[in-house]
Amino acid sequence: MKSLSIACESGFLKSIAIAGILVAAPMSNSLAAGVTADDIKNDATTTGDVVSYGMGTQGQRWSPLAKINDKNIKTLAPAYTFSFGGEKMRGQEAQPLVHNGVIYVTASYNRVFAINAETGMQIWKYEHRLPEGILPCCDVINRGGALFDNLFIFGTLDAELIALDTANGKVVWKQNLGDFKAGHSSTAAPIIAEDKVIIGVAGGEFGIIGMLRGFDAKTGKLIWERPTIEGHIGTLNGKPNGMTGKLNATWPGDLWKVGGGAPWNTGTYDPETKTIMWGTGNPAPWNSHMRPGDNLYAISTIAVDPDTGKIKWHFQYTPNEAWDYDGTNHTVAFNNGGKKLAAHADRNGFFYTLDRTNGKLVNAFPFVEKHSWASAIDLKTGRPIETGMRPGNPADSADGKKGSVITVTPSFLGGTNWMGMAYSQNTGLFYVPANEMGMDLWNEPVTYKKGAAYMGAGFSIKPVFDDYIGALRAFDPMTGKKVFEVKNKAPLWGGVMATAGNLVFYGTPEGYFKAVDAKTGKELWQYNTGSGIVGSPITWEQGGEQFIAVPSGWGAAVPLWGGEVAKQIEGINQGASLVVFKLY
Amino acid sequence: MSINIKQRFYFKIFSSLSLIAAVNFVYAQTSVDPLDAPTWETVHKTMLFNEEVVFDERVKVVVPDVAEDPMNVPVSVRVGDIGEIEEIRVFADLNPIQKILNFYPGKIEPFIAFRFKVQQSTPVRAAARTKDGVWHVGGHWLDATGGGCTAPSVSSGLANWEDTLGDVKSRLWSRKDQPDRLRFRIMHPMDTGLASGIPAFYIELLELKDSNGDLLAHIESYQPVSENPFFSLDLESNRYQGLTLTGHDNNGNQINKVLQ
Numbered sequence: 060m061k062s063l064s065i066a067c068e069s070g071f072l073k074s075i076a077i078a079g080i081l082v083a084a085p086m087s088n089s090l091a092a093g094v095t096a097d098d099i100k101n102d103a104t105t106t107g108d109v110v111s112y113g114m115g116t117q118g119q120r121w122s123p124l125a126k127i128n129d130k131n132i133k134t135l136a137p138a139y140t141f142s143f144g145g146e147k148m149r150g151q152e153a154q155p156l157v158h159n160g161v162i163y164v165t166a167s168y169n170r171v172f173a174i175n176a177e178t179g180m181q182i183w184k185y186e187h188r189l190p191e192g193i194l195p196c197c198d199v200i201n202r203g204g205a206l207f208d209n210l211f212i213f214g215t216l217d218a219e220l221i222a223l224d225t226a227n228g229k230v231v232w233k234q235n236l237g238d239f240k241a242g243h244s245s246t247a248a249p250i251i252a253e254d255k256v257i258i259g260v261a262g263g264e265f266g267i268i269g270m271l272r273g274f275d276a277k278t279g280k281l282i283w284e285r286p287t288i289e290g291h292i293g294t295l296n297g298k299p300n301g302m303t304g305k306l307n308a309t310w311p312g313d314l315w316k317v318g319g320g321a322p323w324n325t326g327t328y329d330p331e332t333k334t335i336m337w338g339t340g341n342p343a344p345w346n347s348h349m350r351p352g353d354n355l356y357a358i359s360t361i362a363v364d365p366d367t368g369k370i371k372w373h374f375q376y377t378p379n380e381a382w383d384y385d386g387t388n389h390t391v392a393f394n395n396g397g398k399k400l401a402a403h404a405d406r407n408g409f410f411y412t413l414d415r416t417n418g419k420l421v422n423a424f425p426f427v428e429k430h431s432w433a434s435a436i437d438l439k440t441g442r443p444i445e446t447g448m449r450p451g452n453p454a455d456s457a458d459g460k461k462g463s464v465i466t467v468t469p470s471f472l473g474g475t476n477w478m479g480m481a482y483s484q485n486t487g488l489f490y491v492p493a494n495e496m497g498m499d500l501w502n503e504p505v506t507y508k509k510g511a512a513y514m515g516a517g518f519s520i521k522p523v524f525d526d527y528i529g530a531l532r533a534f535d536p537m538t539g540k541k542v543f544e545v546k547n548k549a550p551l552w553g554g555v556m557a558t559a560g561n562l563v564f565y566g567t568p569e570g571y572f573k574a575v576d577a578k579t580g581k582e583l584w585q586y587n588t589g590s591g592i593v594g595s596p597i598t599w600e601q602g603g604e605q606f607i608a609v610p611s612g613w614g615a616a617v618p619l620w621g622g623e624v625a626k627q628i629e630g631i632n633q634g635a636s637l638v639v640f641k642l643y
Numbered sequence: 644m645s646i647n648i649k650q651r652f653y654f655k656i657f658s659s660l661s662l663i664a665a666v667n668f669v670y671a672q673t674s675v676d677p678l679d680a681p682t683w684e685t686v687h688k689t690m691l692f693n694e695e696v697v698f699d700e701r702v703k704v705v706v707p708d709v710a711e712d713p714m715n716v717p718v719s720v721r722v723g724d725i726g727e728i729e730e731i732r733v734f735a736d737l738n739p740i741q742k743i744l745n746f747y748p749g750k751i752e753p754f755i756a757f758r759f760k761v762q763q764s765t766p767v768r769a770a771a772r773t774k775d776g777v778w779h780v781g782g783h784w785l786d787a788t789g790g791g792c793t794a795p796s797v798s799s800g801l802a803n804w805e806d807t808l809g810d811v812k813s814r815l816w817s818r819k820d821q822p823d824r825l826r827f828r829i830m831h832p833m834d835t836g837l838a839s840g841i842p843a844f845y846i847e848l849l850e851l852k853d854s855n856g857d858l859l860a861h862i863e864s865y866q867p868v869s870e871n872p873f874f875s876l877d878l879e880s881n882r883y884q885g886l887t888l889t890g891h892d893n894n895g896n897q898i899n900k901v902l903q
Binding site: 229 | 802842
């Protein structure tokens with residue numbers, strides 16, 4: 060005598076019935092309030108949490124907290140160190156988030172940890188199983204996640220976007236961002252714009268097509284896709300939503316079909332103008348002789364409507380780019396003199412101040428000492444004044460196999476790289492983690508093959524100065540005046556944070572987490588975290604005390620690609636931890 | 644043997660049911676662990692939350708006396724006629740991960756067979772919960788040389804495991820005077836997380852639905868279920884076609900297959 064399903068009647072099975080991509084109904088954590096779209100919009104001014112990448116969706120990496128300040132910083136000391144554990148270390152490039160007394164941080168190999176922010180005890184851990192054939196360009200790093208409602212959302216090296224339940228680390232939904240075997244991967248933190256989660260994709264060295272996507276943050280449903288290379292068609296709710304640019308306007312022949320332009324870093328969201336500003340990477344291949352033209356919208360900031368994925372405006376930093384000067388650096392919104400502006404320190408060595416309502420150039424100046432590829436930026440046209448220092452065309456060589464070699468600055472690792480600069484609302488200055496490196500560069504013929512490097516270039520990186528590579532530099536974005544610099548022997552590869560305590564925080568590969576005076580650059584405090592810092596710090600307030608957290612763990616692109624520079628830093632040991640500080 | 648409180652309780656229930664139910668009472672039920680394992684009190688607490696329990700030989704757990712391959716120990720659980728079964732939990736007292744599988748038979752027979760990994764000699768138990776909330780527990784001692792849970796999966800050493808991840812092969816056949824037998828295999832490493840440097844990676848949920856999409860059965864599986872696991876289930880004869888199997892692993896990878 061078989062009855063109907065007892066379990067169904069009990070309601071148990073109903074609660075886990077799944078639809079579409081939803082993996083599991085979110086576990087009931089209704090006691091803890093989830094993160095709302097307003098929480099995220101207001102993140103920069105609320106000091107009790109950090110619920111967005113950039114410590115505010117405008118990406119200023121600024122905190123109004125001043126409990127820790129230039130007067131009392133001497134007593135700043137670790138409250139605890141949390142180990143990411145395991146046998147896996149490598150680069151720790153994340154920016155943590157904090158909400159309701161819980162820290163959410165990603166680690167190398169796509170691990171995610173939820174940590175009690177007061178005690179440093181682990182609440183849960185998620186370990187993503189990575190396939191063998193992933194093709195990340197620059198170490199098995201991850202730069203962080205986004206919080207929305209009861210979800211922690213992050214991208215993986217095998218090109219998935221995964222939403223975990225903040226209560227227990229279980230997968231709630233996930234979405235595919237591309238074929239990892241063709242070179243797609245994801246290392247950047249997604250952002251939340253209104254009720255959507257926005258993420259790009261990496262893989263420009265493999266001839267993928269850059270794609271920015273907006274998903275319903277709650278359900279993971281794809282809302283829109285915006286290809287970053289002209290000729291490709293975007294979508295909105297599954298229907299075509301217009302071509303990016305105009306076919307063959309700035310790309311010859313068919314090369315746009317494998318044109319790169321990967322938006323591999325994180326963008327920013329400006330609620331004031333309701334605009335997403337996202338940087339795009341190099342056009343593919345590196346060999347620019349194959350693709351005469353500006354090659355839009357590679358090496359640009361694209362301003363995108365969060366509801367439709369339409370491009371409102373763009374600004375291209377390096378037309379017909381030939382040096383791997385990705386335009387992926389954060390475009391940070393700030394206001395000055397009643398104007399809505401945005402700042403962008405580009406890999407090409409120049410700092411740009413834009414009008415963020417229309418993308419028009421306001422100011423541009425070099426933030427590195429050496430920029431031999433271009434002497435300046437033409438403030439009228441926004442285009443670089445090139446010096447003619449492009450690698451030679453292989454077709455001009457005797458055997459057609461290798462073009463003439465140039466030695467050029469900056470290197471392809473950039474005047475700066477993925478790491479976020481900070482803006483102080485008190486000093487009005489931007490604090491840029493800059494690097495002085497050069498490279499030998501040459502071009503070779505190349506044809507596209509799925510999953511194979513599509514570069515057509517060879518290179519070797521070298522230092523420029525004997526005494527330093529990295530430098531934290533403070534600039535006035537309106538005048539271009541360099542207010543101070545703090546030199547560092549190794550290249551800087553971590554994010555910067557400014558606070559109302561007249562402090563600027565940043566980490567070094569040598570392991571030091573440092574605080575300098577925001578007006579003068581005078582070093583006020585440092586602590587060695589035991590391994591190189593390539594992550595981004597945050598600060599928040601809890602129980603009346605101000606806390607500061609920074610991931611520590613050496614790795615990422617420099618040791619892999621650094622050539623002569625890598626030799627200088629090979630003595631730095633690996634680590635994998637989150638160090639949290641407070642005053643004692 | 645004196646009749647304890649629990650048995651009196653059952654006597655009351657069964658005597659109020661049909662004659663068949665009353666006949667069932669001749670099967671041995673006891674409150675003392677027939678396997679005489681020192682771990683019983685612990686697993687009673689961790690696996691069954693100290694809920695009411697009776698050892699009942701009608702819950703048949705068939706495992707070999709000795710595990711020839713600790714990575715692949717065949718086990719079958721069949722619950723005799725003790726009424727409607729809401730849930731069956733399968734666990735091994737002395738495994739480092741005790742919980743093996745929870746099975747909600749729903750509209751199908753209270754039978755399941757599969758393979759699992761064993762670390763050392765252990766009782767292997769199944770607990771079947773009847774509608775009155777009582778767990779009927781059966782079990783068998785499994786002798787094993789061990790190591791099944793701390794060894795890496797075979798596929799974790801292969802370059803292409805991701806190509807076949809979640810693939811399902813299945814067969815449904817009818818048998819004379821018996822329920823139809825459904826057997827399916829899912830490609831999955833089922834890593835326990837106890838092998839050095841390899842995170843836990845395992846199928847968490849499987850749901851069997853009929854062609855209308857109605858749920859027939861529900862399986863929650865855990866790390867000890869064997870790599871590329873087989874499952875066998877019994878279904879009412881000649882009733883089902885176009886069954887679908889859906890589910891996911893702990894990384895959110897989907898399983899979705901119309902069974903042939």
